[in-house]
Every structure is written in C-alpha cells, then in structure tokens.
Amino acid sequence: MNLYFVNLLVQFLLKTKQTMYKFIDNTELRKEKRLIWASTRSVLENIGFLRNKNGKKSKSRWNLFVRLLHIFIWLLKLSGHYHKGYGNAKTIEVTEITLEYPNLPQAFDGFKILHLSDLHIDSIPGFASLIIKKINKLSFDICFLTGDYRKDNSGSILNILKPFRILSKYIQAPYGTFAVLGNHDTFLMAQYENQSGLELLINESVEIIKDDDRILVTGTDDPFSYYTEQALLSLETKCYNFKIALVHTSELAKAASVNNYDLYLCGHTHGGQICLKKGVPLISHQFEGKQFNNGEWKIGNMKGYTSRGVGVSGIPVRFNCPAEIVLITLKRS
Ligand SMILES: [Fe+2]
DSSP, rough: OOOHHHHHHHHHHHHHHHEEEEESSSOOOOOOOHHHHHHHHHHHHTTTOOOEEEOOOHHHHHHHHHHHHOOOOOOOOHHHHHHHHHHHHEEEEEEEEEEEEESSSSGGGEEEEEEEOOOTTTTTTTTHHHHHHTTTTTTEEEEOOOOOOOOEESOOHHHHHHHHHHHHHOOOTTTOEEEEEOTTTOOOOOOOOHHHTTTESSSEEEEEEETTTTEEEEEOTTTTTBOHHHHHHHHOOOOOOOOOOOOOSGGGGGHHHTTTOSEEEESSSGGSSSOTTTTTTHHHOSSSSSSSEEEEEEEETTEEEEESSOOSSSSSOOBBOOOEEEEEEEEEO
C-alpha cells in the first residue's frame, strides 16, 4: 500500500471517529452557556453559597459531620482498625450488570458502558494505577464519570491533573468519555477539559451515533451543592428513542423519569463507605430514600444505578462496602 492510500485510510478513520458523537448545541452556543454557568458557579463556590433544590444548605450540619469524622478517625486508629479499612479502600471490585430495554435502538444492542464515580483520585497515593489495572482488563464502548474527582471540596486542583491525565489515556473509549461535576469539584476543572481527554457535560446533551442509530446523553451540574434551574432545564430534552442522564446524585431522578429518560447513572453516596455488616450505611449524605444508596433502582420506566464509587473521601477507609467500577451492558429485549 503506498503512502497516498495510507493517508486516505487515516483520514477516513479520523472522520469516522469524529462522527461518533455530536453535541446538541453548536459550538458558539455551548461557549456562551458555559460562560454564564462558570460565572454563576464561581460566585457560589467563592462565597460558599451551597444550595440544593430545596434552597440554601445549612453549614452547621456539615461542620458537625467534620467534627464527628475526626473523632471517628481517632477511634479507628486507637482500635487498630484503620489499617484494615485502608486496605479495603484500595480493593476495587468490578460490578457487571445487564439492562434490557424494548426501545433500545438496534445498533446499541450489546453496547457497553464503563461507569466510574467518585474517583477522589488524590485520597490514596498511587490510586490511579490501581484503577488502571482494573480497567485494562475490561472492554467497553463508552465511559461515563459521575463526579467527585478530588479528595477535598475546596482548594487547588493541580495535584489531581497528572493522575487524571494518566488515567484518561488508559480509558480510551471508542465512543468517548463524558463526565459531570460533583460537589467536590470546581468550575476551574472546565479549563483543563481538553487536556484531560474527556468531555464535560454541564447541563448539556450529546448524541451518540452508532451506524444509523442515535441515543441521547445528558449531563447536569451537581445538584447536591450547586443546584440551579439550568440543571433541571437541561433534562427537558426532545424525543429520542433512548436517553441516558448523568448526574452526580439521585436528586434529579424524578425529573429525568418525567422527561422519559431510560437510564440514570449517579454516585455520590459511596454506598455509605463505612457500613454495618449487612451493608447498612452509618451515613450516606443523601436524603432521597434508602433505595438510592447503591445499586439498581427504578422510577416508572426509568432504570437507575447508584455506584458505590471507586474512591473514598473524608477518611481513606471502607468497611462492608467495597469500591466498585461498574460495567453495564445494554440489551434490546
Ligand atoms: Fe464522592
């Protein structure tokens, strides 16, 4: 094969890759909306104005939690359980599930989704390489990340950039890697979007194109601490045969179900992270109902999955609640 044909083949492959997904809004409109979003969220972050769909959040509840956490860390160390819990946090399970839908477009039958949530990648030194070891053994078509990339919910993000770049090189999903922000994340992360090898969905939708079929994926900003009506509006999308919502928490699940979404993926709870023997969480940081704490759930025709998360926050330990990477296979029934 001479150089001319090699060049043609490369161009064809690049073109094919470019048409695997397409944003609903054009580039100019996306830029404009992002600017408005960044201005709003920067103010909310900088003045510490945290709000969910019920309004402004109380800081005293969070301050009490932080104080209790320090006492708990001290008790774990004193009782000799800290080391065991730290080892548990570094052990990641792969959960494989199959979800069946009669309305799934034919081309997406067997489509595999890698769902990663709550990486908190700087909580444990070298954690990215532990995740890579697991991901390397899996094959998938698309990757969705549902928020919380750093340990703390304020401060610099520079320490997570390097491990994140390394991780995203290994993800390499043929139909793209899409991410939403969580309550530990900052609007500044959007500046590094191009370098990180993933596409942020901030109250935005993208069409995934396979053969002649299309499905819609919508990602919202975090509704746990930075809720705005724009998140809700972004779920009011037009008709598609199949729609997926990516949100950090389960808080927008009812709205997504009303808008005929078929699948809702979220995290945030860490499954409790520290649980009693039967997986009952001591604290879950969600108030939507215990069915949303982890695993599969359903609202109307919409199926949902709350990931127990890959990483840890607050305290780098897990008990009776293993970290998970979720591999979802979509099937047409
Ligand atoms: Fe988290």
